[in-house]
Amino acid sequence: MKGKSAADQRWLVRQISDPFVKAAHAQNCRCRSAFKLIEIDDKYGLLKPGLSVIDCGAAPGAWTKTFCLF
Numbered sequence: 001m002k003g004k005s006a007a008d009q010r011w012l013v014r015q016i017s018d019p020f021v022k023a024a025h026a027q028n029c030r031c032r033s034a035f036k037l038i039e040i041d042d043k044y045g046l047l048k049p050g051l052s053v054i055d056c057g058a059a060p061g062a063w064t065k066t067f068c069l070f
Contacts, residue, residue, distance in 0.1 A: 004012070015021055020032035029035070041047045 018032060020035040023035050024030070024032045
């Protein structure tokens with residue numbers, strides 16, 4: 001990690017060991033947030049059939065892609 005700042009190196013270490021990042025790569029999803037959304041829904045039951053979800057301010061299609069996982 002030559003040439004990277006200390007903060008960049010810490011981020012890379014966290015990213016490499018993050019289970020949500022690994023799951024996203026394994027299932028060909030764009031980001032880890034998709035799995036965080038699934039975790040939140042499993043815990044709180046927020047998403048119901050027939051509801052509309054608006055993806056505001058996220059990476060293009062990041063959470064929207066989640067719904068292919070449900």
